[in-house]
Every structure is written in C-alpha cells, then in structure tokens.
Amino acid sequence: MMQDLFSVPSCFSAGEKLPDVPASAAATTRSGQSAATLVYRAGIAGHDRLVTVTWCRNLLTHGLTVSIEGSAGGGKDKSGGGREWGDADGGAASSSNKGCSTACKVEMQPWHFWRKYGAKQFHVDGRAVDVVWDLRSARYSDEPEPLSDYYVAVVSDEEVVLLLGNLKKEAFRRTGSRPSLRDAALVCKKEHVFSKKRFLTKARFHDRGKLHDISIECSSSNLGGGGVDVDMVIKIDGYVNVLVRHLQWKFRGNECISINQLKVQVYWDAHDWIFGTGVRNALFIFKPEPLPSATNEYSDFCLFLYAWKLE
Structure with missing residues (x-):
C-alpha cells in the first residue's frame, strides 16, 4: 500500500495503530457509494483514544457509524428504553475480533425520520460514554458528510469530548454536559469518491x-x-x-x-x-x-x- 511505501503512518504517535475502515464503509465503496471516514483523537475515560466516524451516502440513504477505541460490547439505545440494539433496527453494536471497539450504526432513510435523532451508550474501562446525534434537519451536498444544521456529540465524564456539526448550543443543552477543556484533534480522513x-x-x-x-x-x-x-x-x-x-x-x-x-x-x-x-x-x-x-x-x-x- 502507498501508506507503507512512504511511511505515512508516522503522522500518528508511537505505537498508535490507525483503525481499519468499518465494514459498512467498505461495503459502500464496493457498491459504488461514497464514504468518508474521519479519525479523531479525544480524551475518553481518562486516556487519549481514537474515535472513528464514517459517513456513507447513496441515492436514498445516508449512513453514520461511530466506533470508539477500547469500548466494550453491549451498547444500549438510550432513546428506546435502554434495550439492546442490533443491525435489524438501524443501530448496531458489533465488537471487533479483539473486543477492543464497538460500532454504533445509524441508517437514515427518508421514511425513517426519527432514526435521525437518537443516543447510544458504550462502556470504556467500565465508564459510560454516550454518542448523541440530531440529523433531522441536516443539509447535504454531493459529499457523504452533512454541510450544516446537525450535531453528533461524544460525551465522557460529563464532558463533550467530540462535537461535530454547527448546532453546538443544542448539543450542549441536550447532553447537559460541559465542553471539554481540550478539543478533539482530527488525525486522519479517508474518503472514497467516484467519477x-x-x-x-x-x-x-x-x-x-x-x-x-x-x-x-x-x-x-x-x-x-x-x-x-x-x-x-x-x-x-x-x-x-x-x-x-x-x-x-x-x-x-x-x-x-x-x-x-x-x-x-x-x-x-x-x-x-x-x-x-x-x-x-x-x-x-x-x-x-x-x-x-x-x-x-x-x-x-x-x-x-x-x-x-x-x-
């Protein structure tokens, strides 16, 4: 791979491994759908961890996947009575082979309006981490990422450690959490485009x-x-x-x-x-x-x- 030829992963700190693109993103590229994967470094549960956010798009559906390094299985849908959640209902918890991360997947189809608004909870080293989103009014262009009028927030220890989108006030009000003293850093973006x-x-x-x-x-x-x-x-x-x-x-x-x-x-x-x-x-x-x-x-x-x- 080109990354290996030019030692590009040296842009990450020593011993840090870039997470693989989630299976949902790989599937979209094979079928000709656009996908963008962004990797952030944020302070979660007392340590710097990688948060991988993948946006996917085809003619009818926009998709969002969030995974957190070091999180355990058994994610809960906080907007649906705390029930376990799986692929069938548009939100998915799936552990990796090493059990080191869990993915939260949301498929936003035009006829499933309320799936654009929700919350999921992970556990990292025994501490709760919440992913909260509101994409009901999100505006898009030709890219899989929204342009504006949305938020996706990751909350750890009552702090918003990662906040995407421009509806920041709404995100802080809904989560009831304070901003983190240190902003999350975007360390990598992988994007698939077709033309x-x-x-x-x-x-x-x-x-x-x-x-x-x-x-x-x-x-x-x-x-x-x-x-x-x-x-x-x-x-x-x-x-x-x-x-x-x-x-x-x-x-x-x-x-x-x-x-x-x-x-x-x-x-x-x-x-x-x-x-x-x-x-x-x-x-x-x-x-x-x-x-x-x-x-x-x-x-x-x-x-x-x-x-x-x-x-």
Whole structure:
C-alpha cells in the first residue's frame, strides 16, 4: 500500500495503530457509494483514544457509524428504553475480533425520520460514554458528510469530548454536559469518491485553517499506434498545484506544494487507473508539514483520497 511505501503512518504517535475502515464503509465503496471516514483523537475515560466516524451516502440513504477505541460490547439505545440494539433496527453494536471497539450504526432513510435523532451508550474501562446525534434537519451536498444544521456529540465524564456539526448550543443543552477543556484533534480522513474524470473533496490541513477545495482532474488524447496519453492535474481552491504530464509513465510520484505558506506533501499512485479494467481506484495522500515557528498549531492530519474511476 502507498501508506507503507512512504511511511505515512508516522503522522500518528508511537505505537498508535490507525483503525481499519468499518465494514459498512467498505461495503459502500464496493457498491459504488461514497464514504468518508474521519479519525479523531479525544480524551475518553481518562486516556487519549481514537474515535472513528464514517459517513456513507447513496441515492436514498445516508449512513453514520461511530466506533470508539477500547469500548466494550453491549451498547444500549438510550432513546428506546435502554434495550439492546442490533443491525435489524438501524443501530448496531458489533465488537471487533479483539473486543477492543464497538460500532454504533445509524441508517437514515427518508421514511425513517426519527432514526435521525437518537443516543447510544458504550462502556470504556467500565465508564459510560454516550454518542448523541440530531440529523433531522441536516443539509447535504454531493459529499457523504452533512454541510450544516446537525450535531453528533461524544460525551465522557460529563464532558463533550467530540462535537461535530454547527448546532453546538443544542448539543450542549441536550447532553447537559460541559465542553471539554481540550478539543478533539482530527488525525486522519479517508474518503472514497467516484467519477469519470474529475474527483472532488474538501479538507482542512490544520486545526484552525480554512476548508480547502481539492480537485483531481484527468484528460487523455490519442497517440500514434493506438496509444493514449494521459495528463493529471491536482488543484487546491482552483489553482493548479500539481501537473503530471504523461501519467502512463509517471503513475507513481510525489511533490511538495505550498498553500498559504504551509507545505503539504502530495503522493499519488494511479497504477490501476492506467493498467486496470472496470471500476478501479487511484490513491492520493495529502500530508501537511508543521511550520517550525508554530508547531503547536498544527495537528498530525493526513488525508487519504481513494478516487474510483468509472467507465
């Protein structure tokens, strides 16, 4: 894998393993549905732990999965009388092989309005951790993540340790919990996008940075002898940052680009685009480098973009 070739996991602290993409996200990519997995580091039950949030989307359904490192099985649906919950009713508790995490899954179909509002409870080292969400009014674009008018909150020891969305006041009021003294840090984003020639996503390269538009575009022309010449361009906020001509000869590579004085390492592996058949993907990695004068302001963020090329 590209991550291994370029030692990208070094952006995580020593001994820390990036969680696998949940099975629900893997299934969506195999069927051509968009998925985005975000990994956060948050203080939960007295320790720094990884919280994995996966958003999925197809024509009819949006999906949300939240898993917490170190949580035990036996999750409870707090909005449904404390009953055990499973795959059949849209919320799922599923332990990993090592019993080190539990997933909370919510499928938001148009005819199941109230599943967009709920709460689940995990247990981490014997202490309760709640996941609370309200997606009833969430606004979406073409991406699996909502744009606005929603919240997803993780509560540990009466503190909101992770809060997603813009309805922050509503989240604090509903949970009855105070904000954590330390914000959760986004350490990794894995996204699967599908297109024929133009692949789009958004990302922040550091905690307080702006949300950047990322575009990867391909163009091809016929060569003599029946061959095809392919060019690729990577744009940030509409500006060309990487231009690769003759991609069939340069299908793997890396460049260091500069975005508002921030250096970002960009890696690509487009081998399967050039030599594969059917639905195939290229992998792009964006790894920002911290500025020496402001290292504390930058998180160990890394973006993995899987661009699936359709015929």
